[in-house]
Amino acid sequence: MGEYRKSSSKRSVIVVGAGPGGLAAAMLLAQRGISVQVFEKQDVIGGRNAELRLGEYSFDLGPTFLMMKFLLDELFAEGGRRSSDYLAFKKLDPMYALKFPDKTMLVRSQPDAMKAEIEKHFPGDGANLDRFLARESLRFAKLYPCLQKQYGTVASMMSPTLLAAAPHIAAGQSLYSVLGDYFRSEELRLAFTFQSKYLGMSPWDCPGLFAMIPYTEHAHGVYHVMGGLSRISHALADVAASEGAEIHTSSPVARVLLEGRRVVGVELTTGEKVFADDVVINADFGHAMATLFDERALGRHKPAKLRKRKFSCSTFMMYLGLNRTYDAEHHTIVFARDYKRNIEAISRGQASFDDLSVYVRNSSKVDPYVAPSGHSALYILAPVPNNISGIDWDEYKIEMRTQVLRTIRERTEYGDLAPYIQRELIITPRDWERKHSVFLGATFNMAHSWDQMLYLRPHNEFEEFSNCYLVGGGTHPGSGLPTIFESARISANLICKKYEVPHPTAKPLEVVLA
Structure with a gap:
């Protein structure tokens, strides 16, 4: 049985799972000088963001919409790189076609074209797009910084950032209800609320604060990546590897190794033990709790308890x-x-x-x-x-x-x-x-209901064990590629802060979009 020991010269991190969150965390940590090993059980990288090949045909296994491209650009820019040097982006217009029982509406990326399309199908509602964009831009500006912070303590719920956002969270309103403030037609409301399905939820149950999802589509666009969105995972892996990270495919992790309540490494299915200062778990959260830990060691996240929570x-x-x-x-x-x-x-x-x-x-x-x-x-x-x-x-x-x-x-x-x-x-x-x-x-992970967000969602710095961090859709900020990338940055920053490793903080939204 082989055994690897952590480097004596610098801090080391193991990442379990080569999904987009794990690879983004690996890239950020590696370029900050931390020794990183990624263990992926499949023979390809990407997780649900992997490429699926059927003969000469190529598909994305999972995500197909790229929104908030500016966030991905920012992650690459941290290391002095441009995402466009690794990925070919195409902004879509129309962003998508919506098929109602008696009409087809093309959702356009430019406001004037979109207003004309709305007016064509829903006379009298076109001008309301301006009101939607203006009001929701304010909500987005207040809520977006909340997505960039961790909520590991009750006190964190009283942070100035979150308190400033409180008047904009649409408490007690569903996404469908919020869009009713702008548009009269039920079908037009669906055009701006079906995006709740990105979270695996119903527009009538999805919290109203998620009006920022249709807003960011209309304000910042929807993109395709040539070759498929799976290319994003390959780009992240390429940068991570160039910075010294080791990515092991066909290397399933059998369990996370514990010393008391402290995580010290992982054991592979081959019996090999790999030790590190910290472990980042990018595996599907519920699956990780059910397979990587002894259930007796878990508290509030025992699989039996998880089954009683809300899933997409x-x-x-x-x-x-x-x-x-x-x-x-x-x-x-x-x-x-x-x-x-x-x-x-x-x-x-x-x-x-x-x-x-x-x-x-x-x-x-x-x-x-x-x-x-x-x-x-x-x-x-x-x-x-x-x-x-x-x-x-x-x-x-x-x-x-x-x-x-x-x-x-x-x-x-x-x-x-x-x-x-x-x-x-x-x-x-x-x-x-x-x-x-x-x-x-549950392909969109835990539901994003009020009782499963922020502090009430599994923490980025995992509350069950020390030296263990979470990335992916099961932790804060939630499911979807942009928020998964943000979870990677949050966890990478927490690790670096612990060891006093210099790292940049997330830039203000107005700077990112400038």
Whole structure:
């Protein structure tokens, strides 16, 4: 049995999981002079931000929207680099197409074009976009700094930053309610609230403060990365490696090593023990609690207790390689004919296939790297209940596939996809849990309800053990690529502060956007 010892010359950190949060933390720590080793159990990096290949077709396994690009730019800039030297970005316009039962609205990236589109479909509401952007810019300016801080103590909830933001959190209001302050039409409100699905939540349950998500789309744009958003993870890994970080794939961690309540390293499934000053956990939070720690050592985060907390919905995924191209927009969202009923059924854990909401990503429209010439790589997602529902996906998988393809055939310009399918992979909630280590198959992690945010969410400096830090969607600030990157910066900064390692602080928003 092999054994590695920490460097005697400088501090050392182990990162468990090479997802975007773990790789961002590795990059930041390595370029600050800390010795970093990353252990990833899969044979590829990226976690849910990995590339999925089916023959000559390339897909993103998970995230497909890049928002708040300025945050990613800032992480690269810290090391004197430009993200554009590693990644080719394309700002999308239209950002996406929205399919309502009787109309299709193109969501434009420029305010004047967007106002015209609103006025075309919802006469009298176009001018309200200006009011939305003006008021929500203030909310965003107040709330964004709160995302950059850690909330490891009750006292942190009384920080000046959070107190200044308090009047803007829309306490007691849902996201749908907040958008009702701007737009009269129910369908138009959905155009600015469906983004709650990025958090795996319903617009009617999602806290109103998350109006900053549609705001940042309209204010700062939605981007594609050529080759797929999985290229972001590769760029982070390249920088981390150039700074001396070691990234080990096909290296599953069996358990986190403890001395009392202090984390001292990890043991791999091979039996090798790797020691370090600190361990950063980027594995799915619930899965990590269930597999990396002895349950007897855990307190409030025992798996049995976690199952009683609120988790996001799951997703039914189809990745299709087709031998033809489509002129459809890069992103298309098809709303169920009765969207609220669809969302409520998902929240109740019901298998309802007669009226689906479906998302289709047609990256081949702008990206020649994802499919052979004349072919398309379509990414298809339908929100469904997580595995608390007890749905037997082995039984329902084929029926769900049929209904997803029917929805696309009847509600979009794609028509009948079936004759053109060359390669296909389906991922069900059960697959997310069993094959991709997603606790309960909840692809957007713990829900972002009031009782599971800030101090009440698992802390970046993990409260159960010392020398242990969390990054990813299960800790503060939450799920989604931008907030996952921010969690990496928070945890990296906490480690550096502990050892008095010089590091920059996050720049004020007005400086970042200047």
